[in-house]
Amino acid sequence: MDHMTMSKQTARNQCVGKKGSVASAVSWEHQEGGVVERRRFDGLLLSLSNRIKNASSRDLEMEINDGLKDVVAYFGVDRISLWEFTGDGKEAGLKYFFSTPGAEPPRETVRHDLIPYVFEKLNKSEMVEVSRLEDLPAAAEADRQYLHELGIKSFLIIPLIVGGIHRGALSLAVMRTKYAWTDVDIVQVQRIGTVIANGLDRKIAHHLLEERIRFETLISDISARFVNLPHEMVDREINDALRRVLELFKVEYCVLFEINKEEGSACVNHISYAPGVLPLPEHVDVRGLYPGAYDLLVRQGKHICKTKLEDVKGEVDRANNRAMGFEAAINIPIPSVHPLMYVITLATREKRNWSEEFIPRLRQLGGIFVGALIRKRTETILRESEELNSAVLASLNDHVVILDRDGRIIEGNEAWERFVRGNGGALGSTPRGTKYMGVCRCSVLDGDPFAQTALDGIHSVLDGSRELFSLEYPCHCSTEERWFLMRVLPLKREEGGVVISHGNITERKKNEASLQQAYTEIQRLKEQLEAENSFLRKEMLQEQGIADIVGDSEAIKVTFQQVAQVAPTDSTVLVQGETGTGKELVAQAIHNTSRRRDKLMVKVNCASLPSALIESELFGREKGAYTGALTKQAGRFDIAHGSTIFLDEIGELSLELQSKLLRVLQEGTFERLGSPKTIHVDVRVIAATNRNLAEEVKKGTFREDLFYRLNVFPIHVPPLRERIGDIPALVWAFVNEFTDKMGKKINKITKRDMENLQRYAWPGNVRELRNVIEHAVIVSSTDTLNVRLPDNGKPESKAVMTLEETESSHIRNILQLTGWRIKGEGGAAQLLGMNPSTLYSRMLKLGISTRQ
CATH class of the missing domain: 1.10.10 (Arc Repressor Mutant, subunit A)
Structure with a gap:
């Protein structure tokens, strides 16, 4: 650790102390060097945020590694590590790290039994901060011994929450010397962890979206390949499809087992292996070797999803999985014609967290394979005999009906019969011999927009102009929305005719809609992140003045008590007080102690914005909403989603905007300028005014209903004349602030000047006092403050009370x-x-x- 880093650490420890309060941490920022360090950290955080936000999915890991290197350089520690937890939170694997030269790299994995105290804290979303190993409690003896063996003298570890899930932890370790962690250090590391967690959340969402798209593309392609597939190509296409699934999911085995339920055995007729793995036997005694899996899959028809070998229930199942080298697997049962059923299995020799959302699609894929195998058998039977195999038709989940060359129904499977009985009407009267085309023409007359297309498609296959016709169409009922895929294939026989199948694709349609919704949500989150990033830059440039409310008077204590009462809630707060009393500081204090404190509080001064622009500032605008609106802009309520918005000078809003604000308070909804789309937000509102809104209501300049909505929890900020006892502390706080900025040294104030300051009425309140002290620091040429009160420094006698x-x-x-x-x-x-x-x-x- 170089000399500059050690000097910074020592200075912090002397100022704040290892267990210093947040107020002490804030005081550090106002001491000599604190402003520079704060700017350094803001620069580091902004750089890290921009790098992660702007990085492509491919470059994100490199940017995180470079960012960790910068964090190590800033704090002067020896090592930083980013860990990812397993599904049960009992083990952490190393994802990224950076170590300084000479420092040992971290181990690849850490188990719960090695550092149980740290794991229990992290699983409760609590950080662990240790400046000395001796400070660990007696219950952490195992942790102390393990960390001592690794040569760690001090460490800080915080949990990482990604997408609302406890995903891992960020740790900083010091080996060469003990490091006294300050509250400033902890807050900074937590902010860094938040930035990295947001980046990882984006990476996971992007990866999941890409995986969904690749899988949906694969499913669509495989489905298309199996349409009208000759029976002699079915086995080859199933094996090829299994190979593609194996490559997509990066597993070692992808198998379609054929199970005979009466014999309890399985045949491995279709399989794809990864290079270098043990081949499976052609026949497996499933019931004897895997009794637990057999019960779930065959008897109960449930899928099995195991992330690691320890999750496998039953010693027999576990031992045989271990013998085959299986660590994680997913098994999905696919029904078929009794006594056969199928199981599609993906297995790997490494631990794997499986996404449950892929199970329906894998089941659908298995259904395609099984349907193809059944069609293969059917076609073989039809080649040998022209008799229709009703048992095969009955086993299909699709609604299948067969027409002769004149369009009359000659056969329908059980699923078709159930379908027509459930829909009633024309469909309910379609026995054998009925002209199917007549049913379609009735639907055309009834205004069905898909019926004519279906009718033309069936005719085109019947007359031989097409080999295949397919159509997706809705068939909603009173209880649910349903979608079907209609396929029309020619009946390969001398008499001609067609086979029409109606497959329920409702689940696929829902998945497609969910996929589009997920993509839209990712776009919205990206826009919000960009808007928050821009807002952060503005806030950092505008931020000035002391960070805490200074005072210990009875009047300000009442305000403190009200802040403590309302902060943990989401209730609307109305902060009232004269100009310059510190209403914005009270609003910030409420936000900083609320559950929304991890996000920025968005501030809007309703009096400073032109009336023509305030609506677009609050609610946003679409491109072209008005002349000069060249780009789309997110409003302040958009940016404040999940956080707090502070509306200063609320009494200045026009009556028209008051009604729109009332709607946001009541329903949490609004529309951007130029857009009819309703936006839903979760925003806590804190308003402030120096007016008497009750009087404004009587005058008709402020809506009564909005006043009652805002006045849920009023807080009165007392004027400075009611806080005379706080004036000395405020004076010295401002003196320290301005002497740091101006490089002066002032350590004295005459008793007479201080008494004059306390006797003065302060119509401008704390803001006026601050301005007076700033002027006094400027004109002071010695170490004694030269105070000049307004109006020739004459205090108002009316400020003196008995x-x-x-x-x-x-x-x-x-x-x-x-x-x-x-x-x-x-x-x-x-x-x-x-x-x-x-x-x-x-x-x-x-x-x-x-x-x-």
């Missing part, structure tokens, strides 16, 4: 806050820390009415 007047004013303010409620939970007596009877006595003595 003790009794001060007490009366404070009691009245508390009564206003509680709506003149004196007793009970949240009453004035409780807030003042007094017995209700004592408060009644004081009010009587001071001449304060007990009713408003």
Whole structure:
């Protein structure tokens, strides 16, 4: 660790201390060097965020590795590692790491039994921070021994939440010296972890989308290849399709087992292997060697999805899987003609987390194979005999009907019979001999938009102009929406005719819609991420002033108590107070202690935006929404989705915009300018004003319904004249801020100047005080602050009150806050820390009415 890094660490430790508070951490940022370090970190975070956001899926791993190197350089640690948990959270595998020269690289995997204390903390989404191994609790003795063996002296590890799932952890380790972690370090590492987690979330979503598209493309291609496939090519095409599935999922075995349920045995007629794996025997005693799997697959008809060998139930099953080298597998049963059934199996020699969403599609793929095999057998039988095999037709899930050359129904399978009985009407009266074309013509007259297309397609196959006709069409009923794929094939016999099958493709249609929805959601998240990134840059440039609310007076303590009460909720808050009292700081404090604190609070000053643009700023706009709208723009409510929006100067909104804001508060919905599409958002609203909105309602300039929506939890920020005791602390906070910026040293303020500052009325409140102190620092040429009050420095005598007047004013303010409620939970007596009877006595003595 170089000298500069050690000096930074030592300075932080001396300022904050190992267990310093968040306030101490903030104070560090205002001490000498703190601003520079903060800018360095903001630059690091922005660089890391941009690199991960702009990286392609192929380059993301390289960008994360380079980013980890920069993080190590910034903190001056010896090693940083990114871990991924297994499905049960009992083991972590190394995904990325960077070590400084001379530092040992981390191990490839870490098990729960080696560091049980750390795993239990991470599984509860809690971080673990250890500056010295001796600080670990007695329950972490195993962890201490393991870390000591690795030569680790200090470490910090935080959980990573990706897509709402506990995916892994980010750890920093120091080997050469002990490292005192500060709260600033922890917050910074958590922010870095959030950026990396968002990047990994995007990678997983992109990878899943690509995998879905590749698999859907494969399914479509295989389906097309099996349409009208000659029976002599079925086995070859099934093996080729299994090979393609094996390559897509990167497994060692892809098998279609044929199981005889009466004998309990399986034949391996169709299989694809990866190079270098053990071949499977042609016949397997499934019932004897894998009794647990046989029960689930054959008897219960359930699929089996195992991520590792330990998940296999039953010692016999587990031992035989181990003997074959199987670590993870997915098995999906496919029904067929009794006594046969099929199981499509994907197996690998490594642990694998299987996505459940692929199971229906694999089942559909198995159905294609089984259907082809059944058709193969059927065609063989038809070649030998012209008799129709009703048993084969009955075994198909598709609705199959056979027509002669005149279009009359000569046979239909059981699935077709059930279908026509369930739909009633014309379909319900289609016995053998019925003209199928007549049913189609009735549907044309009834206005069915697909009926004429179907009718023309059937005619084209009957007259020999086409070899195949297919059509996807809806057939909705009162309880569900259904889609079918109609296929028309010529009947290969002298008399002619056609075979028409109707396969239910509702699940495929739903999957296609889900896929499109997922793609749309990814686009929306990308737009939101870009908007948040842009907003972050603006916020970083605009951020200034102290980060905490300074004060210890009784008046400000009431505000603190209200902030603590409302922050954990999602309730709307109305912050009221005179200009310059710090309403924005109160809003920020509510956000920072809420469950939405991981995202930025979006700020809007309703008075600073032109009336013509404020609607597009709040709700966004589409390209071309108005003259000059050359690009699409996300609104502030879009950006604040999942976070908090702060509407300052809410009283300045026009009545038209007040109605739109009311709708967002009531329903969480709005439309962008130029778009009819309704957008749903989850946003917490904090509003602020220096006006008396109740009076504005009476004047008709502010909507009454909006006022009640905003006034769910009002907070009054007291003016500075009611916080005279806080003025010295505020003065010194501003002095420290401006002397750091200007490079001056001021450590004295005369008693008379301080008394004048406390006697002055401060109509501009804290903002005016800050400006006065900034001016005083500028003009001070010695180490004593040279204070010049406004109006020639003459304090207003009206600011001086007797003790009794001060007490009366404070009691009245508390009564206003509680709506003149004196007793009970949240009453004035409780807030003042007094017995209700004592408060009644004081009010009587001071001449304060007990009713408003």
